[in-house]
Amino acid sequence: MKQMRRWVLFILLLAFPLSLSAVEGDSTVFVHRVGLNFRPSVIMQTHDFFKGANMYSRPMVASGSAHLQYSFMFPSASRLGRLYPTAYQGIGMAAYTFLNPAEVGTPLVLYLFQGARIATFTKGLSLDYEWNFGASFGWHPYSKDEGQPGANPNNLVVGTKVNAYINGALMLSWTPAPEWTLSAGLDFTHFSNGDTTFPNSGVNTLGLRLGAVRSFKGVMAEDRRVLPMSAYPKGDRMERFVLDVLACGAWNEEMVAFDGEDRRVDGKFAVLAVHVNPLYRISRFLLVGASLDFQYNESMNIQNHIAGKNPDAIKFYRPPLSEQLGAGISLRAELEMPIFSVNFGVGHNVLYQGKELGGFYNLLSLKTFVTNNLFLNVGLKVCTTEASNNLLLGVGWRFGK
Numbered sequence: 001m002k003q004m005r006r007w008v009l010f011i012l013l014l015a016f017p018l019s020l021s022a023v024e025g026d027s028t029v030f031v032h033r034v035g036l037n038f039r040p041s042v043i044m045q046t047h048d049f050f051k052g053a054n055m056y057s058r059p060m061v062a063s064g065s066a067h068l069q070y071s072f073m074f075p076s077a078s079r080l081g082r083l084y085p086t087a088y089q090g091i092g093m094a095a096y097t098f099l100n101p102a103e104v105g106t107p108l109v110l111y112l113f114q115g116a117r118i119a120t121f122t123k124g125l126s127l128d129y130e131w132n133f134g135a136s137f138g139w140h141p142y143s144k145d146e147g148q149p150g151a152n153p154n155n156l157v158v159g160t161k162v163n164a165y166i167n168g169a170l171m172l173s174w175t176p177a178p179e180w181t182l183s184a185g186l187d188f189t190h191f192s193n194g195d196t197t198f199p200n201s202g203v204n205t206l207g208l209r210l211g212a213v214r215s216f217k218g219v220m221a222e223d224r225r226v227l228p229m230s231a232y233p234k235g236d237r238m239e240r241f242v243l244d245v246l247a248c249g250a251w252n253e254e255m256v257a258f259d260g261e262d263r264r265v266d267g268k269f270a271v272l273a274v275h276v277n278p279l280y281r282i283s284r285f286l287l288v289g290a291s292l293d294f295q296y297n298e299s300m301n302i303q304n305h306i307a308g309k310n311p312d313a314i315k316f317y318r319p320p321l322s323e324q325l326g327a328g329i330s331l332r333a334e335l336e337m338p339i340f341s342v343n344f345g346v347g348h349n350v351l352y353q354g355k356e357l358g359g360f361y362n363l364l365s366l367k368t369f370v371t372n373n374l375f376l377n378v379g380l381k382v383c384t385t386e387a388s389n390n391l392l393l394g395v396g397w398r399f400g401k
Contacts, residue, residue: 027077029217033088035069037211039187043098044204047157054154060100063205065189067094069113069213080338083238083284086117087337092132098203103155105140107191109165112366114340117173124175128183131342132167133366133378136191139163142199157201160193164380164391166364169209181213194380194391195252198264238284239400244367246275246377248394254299256306265316269299271390273381277332277343287334293327293347293363297390300324301354319354327351330363341367343379359385365392373398 041063043050050060071090074081094109111134119127141159143152171185187209192202249272254265277291301324305317330347345363352358365379379392 026075026217027081028075030075031073031088032216033069033071033073033090033213034216035067035071035211035213037067037069037183037209039065039067039189039207039209041065041187041189041205041207044206046204047201049154049157049201054100054103056100060098060104063096063098063207065094065096065109067092067211069093071113071115074338084116084338086128087114088116089114089337089339092134096136101140103140103152104158104203105138107136107138107163109136110134111165111167112340112368114337116337118170126173128171128173128185130169130171132165134165136163136165137161141197156199157203158191158193159197159199163191163193166190166380171209171211179215181215183209183211183213185209192380194250195389196250196268196391198253198255200389238281240281242279242281242287242401243399244275244277244279244375244396245399246273246277246392246394246396248273248275248377248379248392250391250393252297252299252390254302256303265299265302269297271298272296273392273394275396279332279334285336287336289332289334291330291332291345291347293330293345295326295328296324297326297357298324300326300356303356304354323353325352326357328361330361332363339369341369341375343367356383356385359383363392367396369398372401 043060043063045051045059052059054060069090069092071088073086073088074084076082076085090113092111092113094111096107096109098104111132113130113132115128115130117126117128121127139158139161140152140155141161142155143150145151167187167189169185169187171183173181173183175181185208187207189205190202191204193200249270251268251270254269256263256265273293273295275291275293277289279287279289281287301319302316304323305319307315307317326349328347328349330345332343332345334341334343343363343365346360347363348360349357361384362382363379365377367375367377369375375396375398377392377394377396380389381392382389
């Protein structure tokens with residue numbers, strides 16, 4: 001709790017003093033925002049643990065969280081303020097409960113977030129979106145040492161104390177006064193560790209979001225307008241074609257079928273990838289394209305190289321390099337906003353050996369632009385075959401910007 005209080009104080013200190021000297025309606029200053037929202041949710045029943053295979057022998061249905069957020073909007077007279085007039089971005093923290101602290105924990109979350117207006121219905125009423133991307137701490141992970149202190153044999157959904165946090169929301173936002181925004185909408189959340197440690201079934205929730213935001217100084221969102229690109233100065237125009245080259249790496253664990261049951265393979269396995277992704281700009285917000293995806297996964301096809309049949313100590317030969325490499329093609333769409341871009345992909349491997357690399361895969365990444373060209377990447381690759389999922393942690397360069 002002491003750590004949470006420190007973060008609350010930090011966010012409040014960020015929000016208030018920064019705007020005290022600004023003049024309301026000044027188009028040259030940032031708009032600072034402090035928000036509080038609550039998210040009552042239901043747990044999606046994706047595992048027997050949630051359905052009743054827990055210490056209470058009853059379904060786990062309800063969850064909830066409270067969020068404190070600080071965000072800012074670029075000055076309306078700045079280039080980014082003109083191009084993305086309703087966009088806001090910032091940092092947030094949250095406390096989650098799944099009403100089973102003994103087996104799941106009571107996680108705290110720290111995250112980046114960004115949102116903007118999708119459509120305006122009337123003055124003061126709009127449809128908005130927001131994404132959150134961060135890390136969650138304080139889980140009680142699986143431990144099979146029954147009878148020992150700290151044992152947690154029922155929790156087959158969470159394998160680590162720290163897990164990735166991904167959230168998306170659609171909200172109706174109402175502005176009763178220029179400095180106040182009230183919102184209500186639908187909210188989806190996913191927690192997992194990207195198969196870096198098993199078990200990793202993950203936790204998914206779906207629910208409501210109710211919140212309020214107080215804005216300070218500057219030109220408020222309600223007084224900003226999205227104009228056609230032809231109305232902007234020539235210097236604000238955006239490039240039509242860009243090329244992103246991304247190098248990333250991670251690690252994962254592997255499960256194999258042995259004597260009719262899934263068995264965890266000892267050790268961690270390296271994952272390396274390179275993505276070459278040309279993109280064409282449809283609008284200031286949306287780019288589309290295709291990507292060449294090259295991957296080396298140390299654990300691929302290890303099922304086919306079992307050395308010996310001792311069930312207490314399963315050993316494996318290292319698969320040949322040709323079975324650890326794959327190349328695929330994916331279709332990509334990217335939501336571009338100030339500082340951040342969110343990239344979605346659906347692909348299929350075309351060069352590979354072994355059945356584990358033979359299916360479709362989905363990709364989701366958050367790009368954080370450190371400069372106009374250099375970006376950091378955090379994401380997740382999810383496979384539809386028996387291949388393990390993996391994180392996408394790396395650095396990339398955007399050509400043509």
